[in-house]
Amino acid sequence: MSETIDVADLTPAQARDELARLALLLQEANRAYHADDAPVMSDADFDALKRRNGEIEARFPDLIRPDSASAQVGAAPSDGFAKVTHAVRMLSLGNAFDSADVREFDSSIRKYLGLAEDAPLAYTAEPKIDGLSLSLRYEDGRLVQAATRGDGTTGENVTANARTVADIPQQIAGAPDVMEVRGEVYMSHADFASLNVRQAEVGGKTFANPRNAAAGSLRQLDASITRARPLRFFAYAWGAVSEPLAETQTAAIERLAALGFATNPLTRRCNSADELLAQYRHIEAQRATLGYDIDGVVYKVDDLDYQRRLGFRSTTPRWAIAHKFPAELAWTQLEAIDIQVGRTGALSPVARLAPVTVGGVVVSNATLHNEDYIAGRDSSGAPIREGRDIRVGDRVQVYRAGDVIPKIADVDLSARPAGAVPFDFPTHCPVCGSEAIREEGDSVRRCTGGMICAAQVVEKMKHFVSRAAFDIEGLGAKQVEQFHADGWISEPADIFTLQARFGDGMQQLKNREGWGEKSATNLFAAIEERRRIPLDRFLFALGIRHLGEVAGKTLARHFQNWETLRDTVDRAGGEPAAEAADGKARKAAMEESPAWSELVSVDGIGDALVQALVAAMRQPAERDVIDRLVAQLEIEEVAAPAGEGSPVAGKTVVFTGTLEKMTRAEAKARAEALGAKVSGSVSKKTDIVVAGPGAGSKAKKAAELGIETLDEDGWLTLIGQA
Structure with a gap:
């Protein structure tokens, strides 16, 4: 398949073939790069293929392959190396791309820790080295193991190779008995140039860039090859340690330097978001003269106790973020604006562009976010781009910022055609013609057609059978489209009644091109296998807005079974008569219900998700669809959180009043980690009430019901954190 076919023009069959082709190309490139030390394509070409793979997957999520490059964190461990399981996972970092992201990072840290905006809070800022992550394990001061990041959990044992790197000490004095030092292996610009000269002189292959050279050199099966390569190492973090290195990030880095490790001299302690941004500009200004590659600046909370309290998300720490340098920019012409309708009914504007190369890949489409963005304003009505709107025919600036979807950054008014007119965003769905409304506080306009909108029905069904959902073998996006077009399925429950409605074997299916007795039988078997689902x-x-994989797991762990969650959501919706009230009054009434409080008290579950759940369960058509589906399934209960040895395992805890030694979010997270269920209201089922200063009606009700009530110190003593 020609790589020039625009992703927006691919059919599902073409997309499947293209993803298979890309998987093979990327696997071959990875093998040549990591195992053979002989890249078969440039870094830019590799990135372009990977981006194209991501763009296709974004459009066809049900076609994502198990061997896709996008499914990997880091690089899979090579079979040529022994495997190492990291005692402490080596996670990636979240990204910031502008000053607003950095200020939001600072604000979110303060909010989580319960710190005022003017309270002291220090960070470190250090260059983000563009190299290969490495973890060094020392025992009794001796280097015993070196491992690559791998997939974050399991890496490759490259100990023999790491011993050849001059910056990596073999013996250290004064270190903890066990210490894992983490950092980045890299190659300087001068050493990289010299290496390529030597390679050319002996007829060897030259490298595309210093990062490729460093990564390929470290992951050689023959350590003598690594020894001949001029590798360097910067230490900036640690994994497992038998005793703390220090009380702050700054002091810990200073101690690593004292132990003999090279640390980056541009690392600075900063006392505010403004100081972080100033250091970012300082580092960026020196980028071209540093002598090695960096692609941003990493910010970390300095206080290690704060780092511990902040903890981790599923793949990134809360206490650190990478502020990336600006992506490459390009100017081109906006030829058209198309409106796409997603599975949630969102009307998404897409820019159709005269093809232009940005960051090594040809771009012909870009997101325009929403109608406000096109009009030159943000969701609050404030101007963006100094109020410049975007019109068909404009000369626009395209940029890529760490993701696979290009965006429109700016417009050149001096090049605007005389006949260009403001874009008229549709108020009706372009697919079904239903009214498209924009709710208060929402930046997106959505189709109200629901199940009568072909775009939503088909997309929701594709989502339903996707890999992270029901994952029914033999029933992917192509089959969903076919079966829907033939009138065989119009909602998820129809999948589980196919065989009953059409009879054993389903003659209509067997007679279709590409189907036969065996494939039809296999499909029915796969459907039956999925009647039991976690x-x-x-x-x-279910495809409910805001309800992703993480939220699904969170709700499942908290409520444990479907019936309990369903009944709680029903109670949170209030009485049916409340439907007659206006939206604000109805929402206010719902938020006063104990069930609503219980839902939003679950760590990670907010108002937006609860509103979406309630809306889905109270809308008759959608509720009927869910109920008909549930009737066909056996939904597995989720075991209660592990709480072996915990004094609060299985107990229901309510926090009320002001907590002085931790924030409410920390308290809830800790209680749930110990196996407790945290509720927002006091009832006969409540076991413990933790009451801080200012506790009111909840503490009073606990006393009336004879429920054990503790102050914050008593609670910390109970859970062993006094």
Whole structure:
């Protein structure tokens, strides 16, 4: 298949073939790069293929392959190396791309820790080295193991190779008995140029860039090859340690330097977001003269106790973020604006562009976010781009910023055609003609057609059978489209009644091109196998707005079974008569219900998701669809959180009043980690009430019901954190 076919023009069959082709190309490139030390394509070409793979997957999520490059964190461990399981996972970092992202990072840290905006809070800022992550394990001061990041959990044992790197000490004095030092292996610009000269002189292959050279050199099966390569190492973090290195990030880095490790001299302690941004500009200004590659600046909370309290998300720490340098920019012409309708009914504007190369890949489409963005304003009505709107025919600036979807950054008014007119965003769905409304506080306009909108029905069904949802073998996006077009399925429950409605074997299916007795039988067997489904996958499969995989797991762990969650959501919706009230009054009434409080008290579940859940369960058509589906399934209960040895395992805890030694979010997260269920209201089922200063009606009700009530110190003593 020609790579020039625009992703927006691919059919599902073409997309499947293209993803298979890309998987093979990327696998071959990875093998040549990591195992053979002989890249078969440039870094830019590799990135372009990977981006194209991601763009296709974004459009056809049900076609994502198990061997896709996008499914990997880091690089899979090579079979040529022994495997190492990291004692402490080596995670990636979240990204910031502008000053607003950095200020939001600072604000979110303060909010989580319960710190005022003017309270002291220090960070470190250090260059983000563009190299290969490495973890060094020392025992009794001796280097015993070196491992690559791999997939974050399991890496490759490259100990022999690491011993050849001059910056990596073999013996250290004064270190903890066990210490894992983490950092980045890299190659300087001068050493990289010299290496390529030597390679050319002996007829060897030259490298595309210093990062490729460093990564390929470290992951050689023959350590003598690595020894001949001029590799360097910067230490900037640690994994498992038998005793703390220090009380702050700054002091810990200073101690690593004292132990003999090279640390980056541009690392600075900063006392505010403004100082972080100033250091970012300082580092960026020196980028071209540093002598090695960096692609951003990493910010970390300095206080290690704060780092511990902030903890981790599923793949990134809360206490650190990478502020990336600006992506490459390009100017081109906006030829058209198309409106796409997603599975949630969102009307998404897409820019059709005269093809232009940005960051090594040809771009012909870009997102325009929403109608406000096109009009030159943000969701609050404030101007963006100094109020310049975007019109068909404009000369626009395209940029890529760490993701696979290009965006329109700016417009050149001096090049605007005389006949260009403001874009008229549709108020009706372009697919079904239903009214498209924009709710208060929402930046997106959505189709109200629901199940009568072909775009939503088909997309929701594709989501339903996707890999992270029901994952029915033999029933992918192509089959969903075919079966829907033939009138065989119009909602998820129809999948599980196919065989009953059409009879054993389903003659119509067997007679279709590409189907036969065996494939039809296999499909029915796969459908039957999925009648039993874990609660979290079932919730994700419903395609409810804001209800992703993580939220599905969170709700499943908290409520444990579908019936309990369903009944809680029903109670949170209030009485049916409340439907007659206006939206604000109805929402206010719902937020006063104990069920609503219980839902939003679950760590990670907010108002937006609860509103979406309630809306889905109270809308008759959608509720009927869910109920008909549930009737066909056996939804597996989720075991209660592990709480072996915990004094609060299985107990229901309510926090009320002001907590002085931790924030409410920390308290809830800790209680749930110990196996407790945290509720927002006091009832006969409540076991413990933790009451801080200012506790009111909840503490009073606890006393009336004879429920054990503790102050914050008593609670910390109970859970062993006094």
